[in-house]
Amino acid sequence: MADEVKLYAAAPSPYVFRAKLALSIKGVKFEYINEDLGNKSAELLKYNPVHKKVPVLVHNGNAISESLVIVEYIDEVWKGVPILPQDPYEKAIARFWAKFIDDKCIPTAFKAFGSNGDEQVVTEAREQLQILENELKVKGTKFFGGDNINLVDIAGSVIAYWVGIFQDATGLELITKEKFPKITVWAEDFVNLEVVNQALPPREDLVAFFKKMFGKA
Amino acid sequence: MAKQEEVILLDFWGSMYGMRVRIALAEKGVSYEYKDEDLRNKSHLLLDMNPVHKKIPVLIHNGQPICESNIILEYIDEKWKDKSPLLPCDAHGKARARFWADFIDKKVFQNIRTLLYTPKGEKHEAARKDLIDSLKVIEEELGDKPYFGGESFGYVDVCLIPFYTRFHAYETYGELNIEQECPKLIVWAKICIQKHESVSNVLPESLKIHGLVQQLRKIRGVDE
Numbered sequence: 336m337a338d339e340v341k342l343y344a345a346a347p348s349p350y351v352f353r354a355k356l357a358l359s360i361k362g363v364k365f366e367y368i369n370e371d372l373g374n375k376s377a378e379l380l381k382y383n384p385v386h387k388k389v390p391v392l393v394h395n396g397n398a399i400s401e402s403l404v405i406v407e408y409i410d411e412v413w414k415g416v417p418i419l420p421q422d423p424y425e426k427a428i429a430r431f432w433a434k435f436i437d438d439k440c441i442p443t444a445f446k447a448f449g450s451n452g453d454e455q456v457v458t459e460a461r462e463q464l465q466i467l468e469n470e471l472k473v474k475g476t477k478f479f480g481g482d483n484i485n486l487v488d489i490a491g492s493v494i495a496y497w498v499g500i501f502q503d504a505t506g507l508e509l510i511t512k513e514k515f516p517k518i519t520v521w522a523e524d525f526v527n528l529e530v531v532n533q534a535l536p537p538r539e540d541l542v543a544f545f546k547k548m549f550g551k552a
Numbered sequence: 553m554a555k556q557e558e559v560i561l562l563d564f565w566g567s568m569y570g571m572r573v574r575i576a577l578a579e580k581g582v583s584y585e586y587k588d589e590d591l592r593n594k595s596h597l598l599l600d601m602n603p604v605h606k607k608i609p610v611l612i613h614n615g616q617p618i619c620e621s622n623i624i625l626e627y628i629d630e631k632w633k634d635k636s637p638l639l640p641c642d643a644h645g646k647a648r649a650r651f652w653a654d655f656i657d658k659k660v661f662q663n664i665r666t667l668l669y670t671p672k673g674e675k676h677e678a679a680r681k682d683l684i685d686s687l688k689v690i691e692e693e694l695g696d697k698p699y700f701g702g703e704s705f706g707y708v709d710v711c712l713i714p715f716y717t718r719f720h721a722y723e724t725y726g727e728l729n730i731e732q733e734c735p736k737l738i739v740w741a742k743i744c745i746q747k748h749e750s751v752s753n754v755l756p757e758s759l760k761i762h763g764l765v766q767q768l769r770k771i772r773g774v775d776e
Contacts, residue, residue: 385655385689394644397644399644399647399648399651400651401650401651401654404647404650404651404654405647407646407647407650408643408644408646408647411643411646412643423627423630423631424613424616424618424627426626426627426630427618427623427624427626427627430620430623430626431618431619431620431623434620434623435604466604
């Protein structure tokens with residue numbers, strides 16, 4: 336029996352991208368359902384009644400919400416290219432860094448971009464990114480996953496691609512090559528991977544969207 | 553001959569996050585060395601093992617540190633898989649459990665912090681309302697099942713049960729009577745405590761916790 340896979344999505348969302356990328360990595364055929372977040376569909380509200388957010392993955396009628404939960408689900412259901420390490424300790428480390436990106440990097444970066452250059456807010460965002468920069472330095476590998484991308488790289492796609500878009504949209508240069516040499520190279524390598532590149536939404540659309548969102552349009 | 557496992561837990565007796573780990577280790581029958589941290593004077597070991605957050609709990613297994621309570625729970629479940637599975641076997645069941653653990657962290661535990669350690673005002677009131685709404689969502693998810701996972705005590709139960717220790721504090725400092733707002737959750741909590749030694753042995757007495765909350769409120773300048 337064929338698998339029915341649907342992804343309730345919205346192009347500008349970096350969280351949606353995580354799910355989309357994971358499905359692409361595994362070569363899963365899925366239906367991409369574009370949501371108007373100002374007018375959410377009845378299906379979305381049915382499948383994610385708690386948060387009413389995208390992304391939601393619906394696999395043979397079963398709904399899964401929260402982007403990192405979705406990515407782990409995809410990794411478990413569809414074998415092939417692994418997204419999480421097999422070793423329990425390495426898995427715990429990957430989850431730790433994915434959580435760090437979500438809990439620390441993203442909220443502080445968002446605040447910085449919305450802050451009109453408030454020095455304290457920008458410094459705090461850079462402090463969290465510095466921790467990530469150090470981790471890349473210590474690892475000494477191309478990606479957080481080593482030679483290939485893993486959960487952390489996927490979680491970090493918001494930093495690799497979206498932060499650059501936020502920078503264009505707001506004029507705030509949060510990440511520079513001088514301040515974050517490792518992150519800069521990692522981001523370029525990540526975005527240039529074929530599977531990533533093909534899945535990323537076009538830059539211009541996103542810059543226009545986020546200019547509006549940050550009140551700079 | 554079996555390899556000697558060295559398991560150390562860096563923790564603080566009153567921490568709800570730490571309690572999760574202690575319950576999981578007890579469920580699995582794992583022997584470990586418990587080290588209680590003075591959170592105002594953290595040990596070199598803690599700072600070494602969790603340099604990023606400098607927080608407890610940290611599980612150190614054969615010298616390797618694992619941080620963040622839910623991540624530790626999954627690690628424990630995988631390493632000691634022969635007894636008391638915490639997560640279901642199927643991928644969808646796991647995803648549901650992880651979803652609810654994330655909800656508990658963001659919508660219950662964080663609001664508890666604000667409720668107990670913020671002076672009365674807008675922020676306090678918003679947290680109180682959000683906490684009640686969130687507990688009701690959780691209560692609905694529990695439904696008529698004995699445990700969140702169904703028939704067996706599992707991951708989501710372990711994540712949530714430590715909230716019960718602050719029962720009196722919610723009433724004293726948050727004017728929140730959980731029994732009134734979410735009676736099913738109280739029934740569930742009492743079942744967890746009565747039927748699981750892992751829970752009853754780990755959860756500190758609520759009076760002791762109440763004293764801790766009082767002390768922390770003074771230290772943080774919420775109360776005189």
